[in-house]
Amino acid sequence: xxxxxxxxxxxxxxxxxxxxxxxxxxxxxxxxxxxxxxxxxxxxxxxxxxxxxxxxxxxxxxxxxxxxxxxxxxxxxxxxxxxxxxxxxxxxxxxxxxxxxxxxxxxxxxxxxxxxxxxxxxxxxxxxxxxxxxxxxxxxxxxxxxxxxxxxxxxxxxxxxxxxxxxxxxxxxxxxxxxxxxxxxxxxxxxxxxxxxxxxxxxxxxxxxxxxxxxxxxxxxxxxxxxxxxxxxxxxxxxxxxxx
Numbered sequence: 001x002x003x004x005x006x007x008x009x010x011x012x013x014x015x016x017x018x019x020x021x022x023x024x025x026x027x028x029x030x031x032x033x034x035x036x037x038x039x040x041x042x043x044x045x046x047x048x049x050x051x052x053x054x055x056x057x058x059x060x061x062x063x064x065x066x067x068x069x070x071x072x073x074x075x076x077x078x079x080x081x082x083x084x085x086x087x088x089x090x091x092x093x094x095x096x097x098x099x100x101x102x103x104x105x106x107x108x109x110x111x112x113x114x115x116x117x118x119x120x121x122x123x124x125x126x127x128x129x130x131x132x133x134x135x136x137x138x139x140x141x142x143x144x145x146x147x148x149x150x151x152x153x154x155x156x157x158x159x160x161x162x163x164x165x166x167x168x169x170x171x172x173x174x175x176x177x178x179x180x181x182x183x184x185x186x187x188x189x190x191x192x193x194x195x196x197x198x199x200x201x202x203x204x205x206x207x208x209x210x211x212x213x214x215x216x217x218x219x220x221x222x223x224x225x226x227x228x229x230x231x232x233x234x235x236x237x238x239x240x241x242x243x244x
Contacts, residue, residue: 005029005030005049005050005051005119006029006030006031006032006048006049006050007024007029007030007031007032007049007050007051007052007053007115008031008032008034008040008043008044008049008051008052008053009021009024009031009032009033009034009053010034010035010037010039010040010052010053010054010055010058010063010066011033011034011035011053011055011081012035012036012055012057012058012059013055014035016055017033017035019108020053020111021033023108023111023112024115027112027115027116029050029051029115032049035059036058036059036060036061037058037059037060037061037062037063037065037066038060038061040052040054040058040061040066041061041066041069041070044070044074044076049076050076050077050119051076051077051078051079051115051118051119052070052076052077052078052079053079053081053115054066054067054078054079054080054081054098055080055081055082056080056081056082056083056084057082057083063080063082064092064093064096067080067093067096067097067098068096068097070097071096071097071172072170075160075172075173075176077099077100077118077173078097078098078099078100079098079099079100079101079102079114079115079118080093080098080100080101080102081101081102081104081106082101082102082103082104083103083104085103087209090209091209091213094210094213094214094217095213095217097172097173097174099118099173099174100114100117100118102114117201120201146158148180148183148184149183150183150186150231150242151229151231152164152165152226152229153179153183153222153231155176155179155180155183157180160173160176162176162179164222164225164226165225165226167225169221169222169225170221171218171221172214172217174199174200174214175214175217175218175221177199178195178199178214178215178218179218179222181195181198181199182232182240182241182242183242186241186242186244187241187242187244188241189235189238189239189240189241190239190240190241191238191239192211192239192240194239195211195239195240196210196211215232215240218232219231219232230243231243
């Protein structure tokens with residue numbers, strides 16, 4: 001079976017690690033186990049990973065510390081496996097940049113389904129990049145289409161950078177995608193349903209928490225670099241848009 005992607009499995013319990021690796025192998029993935037936070041970060045230096053499954057309760061560096069370090073340099077998808085399911089923990093995970101989380105003990109089929117969702121997004125993103133590159137060779141893509149600007153924000157689609165007054169905003173993948181969508185149509189009001197389906201690629205089930213956390217975090221990062229400016233406007237009862 002052809003490997004679909006290399007997956008870093010960060011889990012200190014050898015039995016759970018073996019189970020995860022076996023499940024991934026059955027679906028054609030190439031799992032690489034790591035049994036501590038430090039080992040995970042060393043493994044990531046090798047590169048080539050498509051996804052990370054990350055336990056929180058790790059020896060040495062905690063899962064939260066590992067996630068924070070990953071997000072300081074990479075947008076690689078991360079699914080957190082945790083026994084803690086309280087709202088405060090889940091909000092913190094989203095703020096740190098987790099793409100998804102799954103409570104322990106988990107259902108094997110649900111885990112594989114969530115892995116497939118992340119893999120499809122990755123494959124879709126690669127396909128989109130290839131399509132843009134192909135269009136560029138045909139002379140149909142301009143430099144202006146790859147760089148968006150609103151007020152003093154400059155968004156570069158080529159290197160996933162957001163600059164405010166020439167200062168780089170450290171945005172997570174989801175935060176960048178939200179900002180990209182809003183800046184692509186700065187006068188349009190996007191409903192929460194629109195944003196969730198376009199950015200997460202899933203149906204919206206009325207749970208505002210995930211989207212609200214990302215919007216709040218994004219606003220904070222933008223305003224930290226330009227305190228006197230407001231960039232994202234809430235249109236009450238409808239959704240969000242870029243503020244003129």
